[in-house]
Amino acid sequence: MNSTRRRVGVVGFGRIAELAHIPAWLSIPSVEVVALADACPVRRAEALSAFPGARIYASCDEMLAEESLDVLDICTPPSDHAPSIVAGCTAGVPRIVCEKPLTSSQHEYRAIAAAQADSGSQVYTINSWFQSDLHRMVREALSEDAIGSVRHVRLRTLRPDCALGVPSWLPRWRTDPRYAGGGIVLDHGWHQLYLMANWIGAYPYSVSAHLDTALAKHAPVEDVATIDLKFPNATGRIELSWAAPSRTNDGEIIGEHGTIRIEDHGLIIRTARGEQSRPYGERLSDSSYHPEWFVALFSQILNDQSKAEGRRNLQEAEMLLTTLFQVYGHRPEHIQRTAEAALA
Numbered sequence: 001m002n003s004t005r006r007r008v009g010v011v012g013f014g015r016i017a018e019l020a021h022i023p024a025w026l027s028i029p030s031v032e033v034v035a036l037a038d039a040c041p042v043r044r045a046e047a048l049s050a051f052p053g054a055r056i057y058a059s060c061d062e063m064l065a066e067e068s069l070d071v072l073d074i075c076t077p078p079s080d081h082a083p084s085i086v087a088g089c090t091a092g093v094p095r096i097v098c099e100k101p102l103t104s105s106q107h108e109y110r111a112i113a114a115a116q117a118d119s120g121s122q123v124y125t126i127n128s129w130f131q132s133d134l135h136r137m138v139r140e141a142l143s144e145d146a147i148g149s150v151r152h153v154r155l156r157t158l159r160p161d162c163a164l165g166v167p168s169w170l171p172r173w174r175t176d177p178r179y180a181g182g183g184i185v186l187d188h189g190w191h192q193l194y195l196m197a198n199w200i201g202a203y204p205y206s207v208s209a210h211l212d213t214a215l216a217k218h219a220p221v222e223d224v225a226t227i228d229l230k231f232p233n234a235t236g237r238i239e240l241s242w243a244a245p246s247r248t249n250d251g252e253i254i255g256e257h258g259t260i261r262i263e264d265h266g267l268i269i270r271t272a273r274g275e276q277s278r279p280y281g282e283r284l285s286d287s288s289y290h291p292e293w294f295v296a297l298f299s300q301i302l303n304d305q306s307k308a309e310g311r312r313n314l315q316e317a318e319m320l321l322t323t324l325f326q327v328y329g330h331r332p333e334h335i336q337r338t339a340e341a342a343l344a
């Protein structure tokens with residue numbers, strides 16, 4: 001074992017950990033994954049067989065008690081994010097990376113912010129779509145001043161169902177508010193909102209929304225949502241569905257003197273000079289498990305010596321949570337009631 005390498009411990013050996021995070025950590029030469037923790041015995045056995053060199057634990061607390069980590073990587077469902085982050089801060093782990101959404105309640109966000117302030121730890125939410133071709137190419141087009149200042153962004157994500165977790169734990173946890181905290185708004189709206197705010201260059205100040213449960217299998221959480229946002233000099237709309245006939249992502253960015261049409265396969269930029277098509281490397285709807293996105297993200301986090309990116313990231317998380325909680329304020333009473341009953 002090379003003691004100069006950064007020691008990473010991963011909690012939650014599910015799909016995102018196995019298919020994206022761990023392959024990404026293993027491809028960074030200065031890093032070793034020394035420990036994995038999972039509450040599910042089947043997943044612990046699978047972790048042991050996939051990574052015989054790593055020590056395996058039944059909980060984050062057990063792992064933190066035994067290991068001296070440089071990075072705690074949290075890949076559990078949202079309900080477990082805050083307790084693991086707070087435990088990581090208390091144990092003095094310097095960098096804590098956590099899958100989105102950072103948490104699913106305001107009091108948990110306050111607990112995270114307080115634990116971080118009292119410790120030397122820095123917390124980073126994994127906002128992986130900042131590493132996508134979509135984001136890179138939109139930023140390029142905006143920096144070329146292709147369409148002028150952004151006035152409106154519309155982003156749409158359509159799926160025939162929610163994503164499923166590993167079969168040996170609770171594959172449909174995304175429809176259980178005890179684990180997910182909400183439905184499609186927290187699951188997909190999180191990504192759309194940070195992209196939108198970054199392209200507009202401001203945070204939203206007003207939110208209205210329409211939420212519903214279109215398919216009974218997704219009750220009690222919402223599976224369709226339309227969210228309208230006001231920014232200081234722009235507006236935004238996020239349209240989400242887990243009840244669509246097929247998978248697709250699209251949208252548009254309307255600027256002062258042009259439009260960027262976001263298609264599933266690439267951007268189409270329309271200005272007075274004509275139309276230009278710029279394809280991405282792969283379709284937006286192909287997959288969310290891109291180890292190469294996570295290599296770039298993790299490298300950025302490991303190199304964040306001044307923790308400036310960490311502070312920016314946590315401030316952004318506060319905006320995302322505040323905005324998405326306001327969206328849930330527009331939850332129809334029948335969804336509110338069934339979600340509360342599920343939590344009781």
Ligand SMILES: NC(=O)c1ccc[n+]([C@@H]2O[C@H](COP(=O)([O-])OP(=O)(O)OC[C@H]3O[C@@H](n4cnc5c(N)ncnc54)[C@H](O)[C@@H]3O)[C@@H](O)[C@H]2O)c1
Pocket residue numbers: 011012013014015016017037038039040043058059060075076077078080099100101126128164165166169170171173187288289
């Ligand atoms: N960035 C992205 O695009 C992206 C994509 C997929 C998932 N995610 C996020 O990653 C997280 C995990 O999603 P997933 O699809 O991998 O789920 P999953 O169900 O496949 O994996 C979750 C794992 O956590 C384990 N677990 C549950 N509670 C635990 C606890 N208290 N302690 C230890 N282990 C526990 C389960 O046994 C399971 O192995 C979620 O927050 C999800 O939103 C992000």
